[in-house]
Structure formats: C-alpha cells, structure tokens
Amino acid sequence: MFKGSIVAIVTPFNNGRFDEKTYSELIEWHIAAGTNAIVPCGTTGESATLEYDEHYRVIETAVKVANGRVPIIAGTGANSTEETIKMTKEAKKLGANASLLVCPYYNKPTQEGIYRHYKAVAEAVDIPIVLYNVPGRTAVNILPSTVARLAAIKSIVAIKEATGDMKQVSEIIRLCGDGITVLSGDDFTTFALMLLGGKGSISVTANVMPKESAQMCLFLEQGKIDEARRLHYHLDPLNAAMFIETNPIPVKTALALMGKVKEEFRLPLCEMSGPNKDKLKDVLRSYKLI
Helix, strand or coil, X not given: CCXXXXXXXXXXXXXXXXXHHHHHXXXXXXXXXXXXXXXXXXXXXXXXXXXXXXXXXXXXXHHHHHCCCCXXXXXXXXXXXXXXXHHHHHHHHHCCCEEEEECCCCCCCXXXXXXXXXXXXXXXXXXXXXXXXXXXHHCCCCCHHHHHHHHCCCCEEEEEECCCCHHHHHHHHHHHHHXXXXXXXXXXXXXXXXXXXXXXXXXXXXXXXXXXXXXXXHHHHCCCHHHHHHHHHHHHHXXXXXXXXXXXXXXXXXXXXXXXXXXXXXXXXXXXXXXXXXXXXXXXXXXXXX
C-alpha cells in the first residue's frame, strides 16, 4: 500500500461546492496512468477549508470510485487529538485503507506531546497510520528519535517526510530500519529519498504528470537508476513550478489550464498572480501539457 507514486489529489470545486463528478474523473485518470494510491483531503486537497461533512464526502467518493483498485489513504489530521480521532474513525467507517495524520499544527507540541498524540489515535482507531511531517506548515519537526518511538506502535507504518532534509531521512531509516516506510513529501526529493531506502512519494506533481511520476518510482523500485535519474531531471522544472506560490494554488491552476478542473479555490487561498501564472504556463507548454 505504501510505495510508488501516491497522489495527494486536489479537491475540485464548482461554484463553491465539492465537484464530485470532476473528482471521480481525476481518480479514473490516475488509476489509468499507474498511480499507486490516492490521498484525499491532504494539504493539496485543501483539507483546512473543508467542512466536516465535505471532508467525509470527499473520502467517501474516493473510496467508492477507486473500488479497491488502488488504496485510499485519507487525510484526517488536525491540531486537536480528539478531532483527529473523530475524523479518523469516520474515515475507517467510510472504507479508507489508511490514514495520513499531519503533525498537530499551531500548538507547537513538544516531542513528548507529538508522541502521545499519535499514540492516542493509534489506540483509538484500528487503521494503518502514516505520520506526516511538514514543519513548514506545522511549525514543529517530528524528530527521528520520536519517529523511532512511534514506529514501535504496530499500526504506525509509514511517514511522509516533507522536511526536504536528506540527513533527517537517513537518520529515520537508520533508527527504524524496516520498522517504518519512509515516503517523500517533496517531489524534488523523491529520487534521493528512494536511493536512501525510501519507498515512494506522496506527490503534488503526480496531479499533473501521473504517468511519469509513477514510472520514475517504478524504475527506482526495479533498480533502474539511470532511467529514474533521467525522469527526475525531466520532471524537475515541473516540481519547481508546483511551488511558485503556496501549494495547491499552482497545481490546481495547472489542472485548470489543462482543462481538468475549474480554477476555483477557497479563501484564504486565491488565484495566482499574473506574472506567476505566465511562468507556470511556460513550464506547462514545455511539457506540451497545454
């Protein structure tokens, strides 16, 4: 379940509401392109602005459309442990195969607080858990020593590492061995992270070029390093373009330019600035995506 190209899929809106039809079409496109798993309601899915009912509806739609063909790893993290437990229980009830839990944000918990948070969720809900470490969003880093403690809990099986720090990735793998699966949380690090022993990526770029993202991960799994390296450099300009502005603004704009979704966000996210949109268009044209 936790390997290869896993897309942190966007949540399309239409006149302010979740666009279930477009979402279903995106999932079908990903499955056909070789995407290994789907993450609904992650950062890229604008989870922070989804109401509870919408959050559950997005997860339910992903489960229904995938219909067992690829795993669904539902984003159910929050900055409150009780809220996280509530959403994770509901995701399991809806048929999600696993849960992606962002490190509690804004509170800035200690490492002991982080440990207790994840332990409480693991004890309350019997579902495989993927830790999500993204200090740029949460203002706190899950240290490798804490990951090692958490890896001893049976249901905590993977971590999405979005620090961009390969020293930290190396330390996690050294401490945990096969006790936890490490996944890239930044597309530009996927190649290096998998060479260190990681198993794949929870990807933004895969929203735009799913086939190539999946192929690069597959090459690395097969030990075809030169082929994977060529794809890494091929995708590198797109990886950079996905962060011209705050994620998911560029990726959703790209999909809109490609005719896949409407260019619609929820405040406080808004449309790209004109100059940045022009830069994004140039990158997309270079790949013949528009």
